[in-house]
Amino acid sequence: MMALLRAVIRRDLMLAWRRRADIATVVLFFVIVVSLFPLGVGPEPNLLRTIAPGIIWVAALLACMLSLQNMFASDHGDGALDQMLLAAAPLSLIVMARAFAHWLMSGLPLVILSPVLAIQFDLAPELSPVLTLSLLLGTPILTLTGAIGAALTLGLRGGGMLLALLVLPLYVPVLILGAGAVDAASAGLGADAQLLLLAAQLLVTATFAPWAIAVALRISAE
Amino acid sequence: MLNQPVLLAGGINIFKYASPQAFYPLAGKMLPWFGWAAALLCLAGLYTGFFVAPTDHQQGESYRIIFIHVPAAWMSMLIYVVMAFWAGVGLIFNTRLSHMMVSALVPTGALFTFVALWTGALWGKPTWGTWWVWDARLTSELILLFLYFGFMTLQAGIDDARRADRAGAVLALVGVINIPIIYFSVKWWNTLHQGASVSLTSAPTMAATMFTGMMLMALAAWMYTIATALHRVRSIIIEREQGAEWLKNHND
Numbered sequence: 001m002m003a004l005l006r007a008v009i010r011r012d013l014m015l016a017w018r019r020r021a022d023i024a025t026v027v028l029f030f031v032i033v034v035s036l037f038p039l040g041v042g043p044e045p046n047l048l049r050t051i052a053p054g055i056i057w058v059a060a061l062l063a064c065m066l067s068l069q070n071m072f073a074s075d076h077g078d079g080a081l082d083q084m085l086l087a088a089a090p091l092s093l094i095v096m097a098r099a100f101a102h103w104l105m106s107g108l109p110l111v112i113l114s115p116v117l118a119i120q121f122d123l124a125p126e127l128s129p130v131l132t133l134s135l136l137l138g139t140p141i142l143t144l145t146g147a148i149g150a151a152l153t154l155g156l157r158g159g160g161m162l163l164a165l166l167v168l169p170l171y172v173p174v175l176i177l178g179a180g181a182v183d184a185a186s187a188g189l190g191a192d193a194q195l196l197l198l199a200a201q202l203l204v205t206a207t208f209a210p211w212a213i214a215v216a217l218r219i220s221a222e
Numbered sequence: 223m224l225n226q227p228v229l230l231a232g233g234i235n236i237f238k239y240a241s242p243q244a245f246y247p248l249a250g251k252m253l254p255w256f257g258w259a260a261a262l263l264c265l266a267g268l269y270t271g272f273f274v275a276p277t278d279h280q281q282g283e284s285y286r287i288i289f290i291h292v293p294a295a296w297m298s299m300l301i302y303v304v305m306a307f308w309a310g311v312g313l314i315f316n317t318r319l320s321h322m323m324v325s326a327l328v329p330t331g332a333l334f335t336f337v338a339l340w341t342g343a344l345w346g347k348p349t350w351g352t353w354w355v356w357d358a359r360l361t362s363e364l365i366l367l368f369l370y371f372g373f374m375t376l377q378a379g380i381d382d383a384r385r386a387d388r389a390g391a392v393l394a395l396v397g398v399i400n401i402p403i404i405y406f407s408v409k410w411w412n413t414l415h416q417g418a419s420v421s422l423t424s425a426p427t428m429a430a431t432m433f434t435g436m437m438l439m440a441l442a443a444w445m446y447t448i449a450t451a452l453h454r455v456r457s458i459i460i461e462r463e464q465g466a467e468w469l470k471n472h473n474d
Binding site: 003145212 | 326371395
């Protein structure tokens with residue numbers, strides 16, 4: 001079982017490493033979107049400090065969503081996905097490993113970059129770890145929930161826009177809790193409540209999403 | 223599938239009507255009843271609401287939009303749950319009719335959600351002085367509208383009817399699990415940022431006629447939903463069963 005998980009994760013990471021540009025695209029998108037906001041709303045430091053958590057979170061949401069499109073697409077194209085559907089191992093397990101690998105390549109870079117972007121917005125130094133932690137807990141939820149949408153829209157025309165319509169409403173709680181954690185910390189309330197709720201949501205999603213992704217993949221690959 | 227047919231107390235096999243062929247004429251027979259019930263209840267409800275119910279001492283006449291607003295909001299949420307129920311039935315028992323029922327319910331659900339938001343804005347302007355506030359209920363209703371739209375675009379984007387049915391069913395179930403999470407997170411978000419400037423919960427105690435009018439309208443909304451769903455499901459059956467022998471021989 002563990003060998004299978006390791007093999008799937010290794011394969012996905014290796015494939016991603018061979019196409020490093022794809023990872024760079026997601027990260028660059030994230031940075032550019034975040035950097036556009038001060039240009040739009042003006043360089044007033046107090047305003048930027050207030051909106052920083054929201055903006056970084058929204059940008060992370062969009063970046064995660066964009067990266068989802070190619071989560072199953074190339075495997076669907078070359079037939080590797082069919083082999084996974086036929087494999088003796090439970091599909092939900094394979095899917096879990098793939099989601100984890102996908103998060104390592106699309107979610108984790110955003111988490112690591114977030115303190116740098118926080119400096120851009122002059123976020124108080126003690127808030128930066130809260131932001132990073134909230135992203136660390138929240139981005140896997142985005143990947144797992146989004147993967148359901150990616151599996152459902154597999155191979156459809158206009159898949160990208162469709163995916164956005166399906167998953168963005170489902171991302172609302174993560175956005176609220178994630179950005180809310182930083183807001184609560186900056187208001188001196190402590191971010192424990194939001195972070196614990198995010199962690200709870202991560203556990204629930206990690207339990208049920210792989211199963212839903214597997215069902216969705218079987219429907220789409222029929 | 224189950225080996226034994228599920229029998230109701232009267233000995234009627236409920237799976238009999240799970241086949242589009244058996245359900246089509248039944249839906250045709252029920253349709254006028256629900257349609258007329260919707261029309262009559264709506265007339266009675268509107269009459270009670272606009273002519274019998276007293277003027278509100280705080281809000282004046284503008285409160286009367288409640289007779290459309292509240293039933294629409296109730297229906298918008300209920301329909302999503304009913305949809306998810308049929309989606310689950312469809313996935314478990316693999317009954318095509320359940321999936322057709324889901325597709326038939328969605329447009330009505332989206333319509334009621336839109337009506338609830340629209341009338342809410344019209345009501346908000348005279349009473350709160352603004353078309354829109356980021357109140358928890360308004361925001362979650364808006365997200366519900368997005369969920370309906372997402373469902374419709376997903377089904378529209380898939381050409382194969384069977385895949386569209388099943389993909390939509392998964393989405394409906396994922397959505398229904400998320401709705402309470404969305405509602406509570408939005409509610410919390412709102413109270414976190416600012417105390418709710420307007421509270422919808424502390425409505426003034428209602429006169430009996432107001433309550434009657436609202437209940438009549440709510441019943442009308444139920445009947446309307448059932449009638450439109452039956453009508454739409456018949457259209458879907460005709461569309462899907464094109465060329466089936468029984469449909470050719472069926473004339474009504």
